[in-house]
Amino acid sequence: MADNRSDVLPETTEVLIVGAGPTGLALACRLAQAGVSHVVVDSASEGVNSSRAAVLHPRTLEVLDAIGAADLLLREGRIITDFALRDRDETLLRLDFSQLPSLYQYSLILPQSRTEALLASVLAGFGKTVLRPWRAVSLDQDREGVTVRLAREQPAERRSEPDRLTTIRARYVLGCDGMHSRVREACDIAFLGSDYPESFVLADVRMSWSLPVTETQVFVSDGGVMVVAPLPGDQHRIVATLDPAPAHPTSEDIEELLRRRGPTRPAVVHDVVWGGHFRVHRRLAERYRLGRVLLAGDAAHVHSPAGGQGMNIGIQDAMALADHVIHALSTGASPSELDAYERERRPVAEAVLRLTDRLTRFALVRSPVFRLLRNRTVAALGKSARLRQRLALELSELAD
Secondary structure (H helix, E strand, O other), rough: OOOOOOOOOEEEEEEEOOOHHHHHHHHHHOOOOOOOOOEEEEEOOOOOOOOOEEEEEEHHHHHHHHOOOOOHHHHHEEEEEEEEEEEOOOOOOOOOOOOOOOOOOOOOOOOHHHHHHHHHHHHHHHHOEEEOOEEEEEEEEEEOOEEEEEEEEOOOHHHHOOOOEEEEEOOOOEEOOOOOHHHHOOOOEEEEEEEEEEEEEEEEEEEOOOOOOOOEEEEOOOEEEEEEEOOOOOOEEEEOOOOOOOOOHHHHHHHHHHHHOOOOOOEEEEEEEEEEEEEEEEEOOOOOOOEEEOOOOHHHHOOOOOOOOOOHHHHHHHHHHHHHHHHHHHOOOOOOHHHHHHHHHHHHHHHHHHHHHHHHHHHHHOOHHHHHHHHHHHHHHOOHHHHHHHHHHHOOOOHH
């Protein structure tokens, strides 16, 4: 990956991007493509090496094509053309993405670590890199720009020494630093919402089982919800509600989940490549801009992983925000004109929060009576080709 530890930051830049996940990297690529002076910093000493988010939807591939990234991703990712909702062996609903109004008539499954690495390589092609490990400490803005104080953790051999501090002056600061955004907190922007009570287990595994490897399956059962998606390299991603969820799930843990919630023909899990647990939040920033500071991605919104929307709308935020900032810098527009970015993107986040919340609560129904009613209703609705197409548009983020 083209990231590096750096002791030296410039004193000034047009744009400072805080956070180098997929959102920050996509934003940096678009700014670099337009020739905008910018600096990207991240608090981690290196990019992620676990998969975390894994799905790229057609709309996201469309916007990434504009910076020359889509083809790189397609070379490594796994194409998924179908989505199936099941209750054990019963298929309640099946969606086909092959008729979507897009050049990309499929979802692409690729571990987040590879998505980040490939976006970093695109950024390197523009002659830029991520400066690490720098974390934002404080922001002080005025009419002309923002002064950001940054701290850099000392390397291991000098860990006893205090962090190195420096400042950088930018015309705009773009917070792409995730759910626990220091940029958002420094601006005292409220992060409104709540948490779901359920915990989730996540694991990438090598396994043998009977269902197709060209579709993503969501299982709803009396035990909870479980998602199974094929990954490149003959792996599968498993995400499921489990309380308490183990921090380091084993092959036996995942086999038991599949036995209880998956098809009756048992799966054999050969090994767990990576695993962990997490809780799901449903939150939205009260505002996306304060003066010359703007938020994107998980710094602005977080929600249930249902539908695999999170990384996708973060990348789409990034591309929209980059274009608004490029316009503001080229025309000398006032920062208030960047409110157009919030008017464009915040309703998208609100809609995704509503959709993923409905999907999550729908999947987590435990009552046998309501489960039976849910299954019969979905099966009946799934007979409508028009409804299936509408759902496919919603999940692929191509709906108007």
